[in-house]
Amino acid sequence: MTERTVKxxxxxxxxxxxxxxxxxxxxxxxxxxxxxxxxxxDLTGLAPGKLHPYLVSFCNMKLLERSDHGWYTLGPFALHLGLARLRGLNPYKETLKRVPELAEELGLMVSLAVWGPFGPTIIHIEERLDPIHFNIRVGGVYYLSMTASGHVFTAFLPKAVSAELVEKEFSDTEGDRRRYFQVDRGWFEATIEKTRARGYGMTRDMPTPGITAFAVPIFDHSGTIRLAVAAIGPNELTDDEGHERIVDCLTRFSQTLSQDLGLPNA
Known part of the structure; x- marks a missing residue:
């Protein structure tokens, strides 16, 4: 065997x-x-004598401020840096950059939806290597009452924003379809509360039998939901064991991206 040197x-x-x-x-x-x-x-593990010169320099740059009583806080230049970062961020582009890796890790189709005039509107679909036959397309609109993405938007948008479309959906011609899935107002309101409490939405066999979907919100620096990211696949890939893995992965994705977009304590 030829020996090779690995650099x-x-x-x-x-x-x-x-x-x-x-x-x-x-x-x-x-x-x-x-x-x-x-x-x-205590927080940094650095001796006060070593810390002090750094604090003096940071105060000179206005990254920090020192009160007359010896308290240090972040200064105005720190705020300007943060605002410059936020101005340069585009939530949609940031999400799109990260979705291929998410879809590969999950082994599932991933969709991105934004809130539009007609509700959760699909702006991107990341197929897995083995595509599933599921009737969604870019430009399509998710049901508020019967999809994981719809549940996420309804749970995290101000009620005044979604209320009109919720009322319209419950009075439209899809009533028979909702009755088939036993979706009434009581079930819907309880599901929205559950989605809000656990931080993600989930549907199984609805609105397409044999398909399970999970969705998480992406927030910006103001705490406003900007997108819903959904992982979609056959029920057999999203069973109890898969359920926990998918939720953990999506939750990490949501928290990391929302934090990068400026959400405090994401």
Missing amino acids: KTKEPRGVQSIDIGGHILEAFVAASGPIKLKDLS
């Missing part, structure tokens, strides 16, 4: 003092309020 890719070398400074600023984000030097030392 390890080295991580680019950074500036240690900047890395330490970033660690200090992370502690301020975690603290979410004013903090004293001693407490900051």
Whole structure:
């Protein structure tokens, strides 16, 4: 056997003092309020004598502010940095970049929906390698009453935003279809409460028999739901064992992306 030398890719070398400074600023984000030097030392594991020069520099840059009583808080330049980051973010593009990896990890179809004039409107579908036959298309609109994405939007939008479309849907010609699935107002309202409490929506065999869907919300920095991300697949791939894995994966995706979009404590 020919022996080969495997070259390890080295991580680019950074500036240690900047890395330490970033660690200090992370502690301020975690603290979410004013903090004293001693407490900051406990949080970062850095001695007060080592911390102090960093704090002086950060105050000079207005990344931090120091009160007359010795409390440190994030300063106005930190706010400007955060706002610059938020202005440069596009929730739809950020989500689209991450969806292929999500679909591959889950092994399921993934759809993205935004709130439109007619309800949850599909803007992207990420097929898996083995496509499933499920009647959704880009530009289509999910039912509010009978889909996981519809449940998520109804649960997390202000009621005044969705109420008119909910009323319209419950009075339209799909009444027979809802009765087939035993979807009445009482069931719907209880399901929306459950969706809000657990943070995700789920439907099984509805509106298409043999298909299960899970959906999670994506929030922006203001806490407004911007998208619903749904994982869709045959029931046999989403059984009890698959259920937990899918929910964990989608929840992580939702929390990480929402946090990257500026949602506090996502």
